[in-house]
Structures are given as C-alpha cells and as structure tokens.
Amino acid sequence: GAVVSQHPSRVICKSGTSVKIECRSLDFQATTMFWYRQFPKQSLMLMATSNEGSKATYEQGVEKDKFLINHASLTLSTLTVTSAHPEDSSFYICSARKGDYGYTFGSGTRLTVV
Amino acid sequence: GQNIDQPTEMTATEGAIVQINCTYQTSGFNGLFWYQQHAGEAPTFLSYNVLDGLEEKGRFSSFLSRSKGYSYLLLKELQMKDSASYLCAFQDSNYQLIWGAGTKLIIKP
Numbered sequence: 001g002a003v004v005s006q007h008p009s010r011v012i013c014k015s016g017t018s019v020k021i022e023c024r025s026l027d028f029q030a031t032t033m034f035w036y037r038q039f040p041k042q043s044l045m046l047m048a049t050s051n052e053g054s055k056a057t058y059e060q061g062v063e064k065d066k067f068l069i070n071h072a073s074l075t076l077s078t079l080t081v082t083s084a085h086p087e088d089s090s091f092y093i094c095s096a097r098k099g100d101y102g103y104t105f106g107s108g109t110r111l112t113v114v
Numbered sequence: 115g116q117n118i119d120q121p122t123e124m125t126a127t128e129g130a131i132v133q134i135n136c137t138y139q140t141s142g143f144n145g146l147f148w149y150q151q152h153a154g155e156a157p158t159f160l161s162y163n164v165l166d167g168l169e170e171k172g173r174f175s176s177f178l179s180r181s182k183g184y185s186y187l188l189l190k191e192l193q194m195k196d197s198a199s200y201l202c203a204f205q206d207s208n209y210q211l212i213w214g215a216g217t218k219l220i221i222k223p
Contacts, residue, residue: 006156034211043201043215044157093156103147103211108156 006106023094029074030096038091084113120214142207149201197221
C-alpha cells in the first residue's frame with residue numbers, strides 16, 4: 001500500500017501565530033512531496049514541491065518565507081504557515097509520489113485563522 | 115501551453131449512468147488521473163490511464179484518447195454516496211500533475 005498520514009486534521013489559530021502541518025509517508029519512502037491548498041468550491045492549487053534533502057520549489061505567487069517547507073527525511077515533510085492571517089484559512093493537503101505515477105494524498109488539514 | 119477542462123457541475127439520477135468528460139492540451143503527457151473528492155475531504159484515487167482505451171474497475175470506468183486529448187469517467191448504477199466532486203488531472207513531461215477544476219456531481223433520488 002501507500003499511506004500518507006497528515007495532521008492535524010483541523011486547527012484554529014490566532015492571527016499572527018504560526019502553524020505546522022506534518023505529512024508522513026507510512027509504508028514507503030517519498031522522495032517528493034507536494035503541498036496543495038484548496039479554497040471552498042475550487043480545485044487543488046499546487047503550492048510547492050518538496051524534495052528530500054533539498055529546498056522546496058514554490059509555485060508562482062506562493063511566498064516561500066510565509067509557507068516554510070521542510071523535507072528532512074524520506075518519510076516526513078512539514079509545512080509551516082508563519083504569521084498566519086485570516087486569508088490563509090484554507091484546506092491544506094499533502095501528496096506523496098510512490099514511483100513514477102503513484103500519488104497518495106494525506107487526509108488534509110482545515111486551517112482557520114481567527 | 116497546458117490546459118485542462120471539465121464541466122463544472124452535472125446532475126444524474128440514482129441508479130443511472132453518467133459520463134464526466136475531461137479534455138486537455140499539453141506537449142508532454144505521462145498519464146491521466148481521476149480522483150473523487152467528497153466535501154471537506156482529501157481526494158481519493160479512482161483511476162489512471164496512460165494508454166488509449168477503456169479501463170474498467172467495478173462501477174467506474176475511465177477512457178483515454180491521447181490523440182484527441184480526451185478522457186471520460188463513466189459511473190454506472192449511481193448511488194447517493196457518489197455525490198462528490200470528480201477531478202481529472204494529467205501528468206506532464208516533468209511528472210507534475212495539472213489539475214482540472216473538478217466536476218461536482220449531484221445525484222438525485
């Protein structure tokens with residue numbers, strides 16, 4: 001199988017604080033992980049691609065200093081939303097690739113910034 | 115350039131059949147995926163087509179025509195639980211997924 005565990009599933013934080021989201025591949029090594037953001041009734045928007053042991057590649061328009069990605073091991077990638085604001089409230093989903101075409105998604109994190 | 119298109123919303127009746135179309139344009143292609151996403155949940159994998167033809171998996175089937183840049187997802191014997199968004203995505207030459215906006219499928223009794 002290919003299981004990706006993501007947590008927390010829901011988080012509410014105060015404006016100005018930071019939130020860390022973890023994504024773990026449980027039964028395989030993920031050299032590449034993808035971070036998506038999804039606003040209500042919209043499709044997935046790729047934020048960044050993280051590769052183990054190297055810097056993440058951010059999509060155009062995504063602030064790398066605000067959305068810090070760390071992929072320190074083959075089974076763990078983290079996304080930290082720094083100085084969160086209400087407009088950062090969204091559904092964040094990670095995805096890991098197993099082999100050339102196997103993509104598995106984490107269960108998602110609903111972030112609400114108040 | 116690259117683009118992918120699918121209908122925004124479709125309605126079907128419980129027990130019937132529905133076909134969700136997806137068209138795409140890309141210079142590099144490494145397969146097409148269909149995912150199901152229920153509201154508030156992450157997408158779940160339905161199918162992957164890399165060669166032309168029909169792939170059948172239970173009540174769901176997926177078709178691909180690479181020459182036409184066209185795919186469809188066929189859902190048979192519709193159940194109320196099939197109400198969800200269906201996302202198509204192709205994999206480009208760099209193996210990056212390019213996502214459609216999703217088709218919201220509404221099933222009526």
